[in-house]
Amino acid sequence: MPKPKQPRRRAPLVAEPIPVPSPGQRRFYGQGVPNIDVSLLSGRLIVVEGADGSGRSTQIARLVRWLEARGHATTQVGLKRSMLVAEELDAAKGGNILSHTTMSLFYATDFADQLENTILPALRAGFMVLADRYIYTLMARDLVRGMDEAWLRNLYGIALVPDAVFYLRVSPEQLVQRTFAKKHVLDYWESGMDLGLSRDMFDSFLKYQGMIAETFQRLQGIYDFEIIDGDRPAEEVSGELQQKIEAVLRGSVGGT
């Protein structure tokens, strides 16, 4: 018969004081949105970028657990989550009938809605906002489709500069393996099939993800985000992310 478990003896729990992030200088990339006092935004905006299969959602889930355990309130945002146009975007993607400019503006509307109705209010309330992708993915997708860079930079001049942006870089070959391990099928859009790079989806996927990675590399020069090697095991990646976010929490806002 198994012995009844003895309760483990350990020191009584002590509640450590939770450091309150201090407000500081914040800015928008460009013109910003009207009627916002940025000095009131005391929370932190942390962005995780990367292709599908780069481990974004896993890493965000881990960060949420970690931050909440440390006593910080969190909110999550992502692309295509706004009530305003999500349905219409899905319909448009399904039919593949809209021009690039229209799709681009549709996504920007979705982004602006979440920015104004979720991100900014949460930051005002002092929350840690974790964004599962931000304007960079939207820009990269449009850039590889030939959209004008100056136009895109003006469009996304409404975006708030995050406190930290991490780009999980995973080689296209790894991405294929991870995608197959999860759902055994490549996504039409994530394979860039609309670009006509190749009739072969596997081929197109590799080419398209390669182009996206190159574009991110270039965007890094402008937007200054940290590239994280996403080919490593999840624990290692979260370790690095936590370490970097510690610094963000200690410092004043507008670290990027």
Place this chain on the structure above:
Amino acid sequence: MFVLRMNKTFAELGFPGRLVAIEGLDGSGKSTQIHLLQRWLEQQGLRVFFSEWSSSELVHSATTKAKKQTLLTPTTFSLIHATDFADRYERQFLPLLRAGYLVLCDRYVFTAFARDTVRGCSQPWVRGLYSFAALPDATFFLKMHLDVLLQRVKSVRKELKYFEAGLDLKLSIDPEESYRIFQGRLLEQYLGMSSEFGFYNIDASKPVESQQTVIREVLAARLDLNAFLKD
């Protein structure tokens, strides 16, 4: 600062077609005038296409839903209308203008320039947003005094519309007062653009027929209308 904007018309860009826009405050009689213009041009056997502001189907579902729920901020209001415009511009205007059509637009980018700026969006941002769109080859502006306009609008409908009175801007709790302030600011924007973009100002307090005569005369003088004859 670098400002992104379009300063070429379709003619200047080498399109065989021409785009004619009509602008003015709500209730100034735009739809009536452009409808009469369309009738005349069609009767002359010309290739004509008419398009209305915020009429793209896919975007329509999003705009009506949002307007009902008044979920829109100045930024999303602006973006959703830009999306609608882009959809019509790239799927209808561009191909038709390449094919040598006369495209008539009830409102064009100037409506967005005026409204969004009055709602608080930055002017360079809004203009940059629409910088993919060429300028019309002729723009008519139906100019009318605010008092006359308000009387006219009140005589056709019982209540002022939410967005047309600018009630989302919380300028005044009195809808009529809010309407005056909001439409007054729009008018200011239009008057500024009228000289900047070379609008043809039409006195919209004149009888419908007189206005239409001027519009037809100006257009016939400005464009070689026979170039748009159907084969």
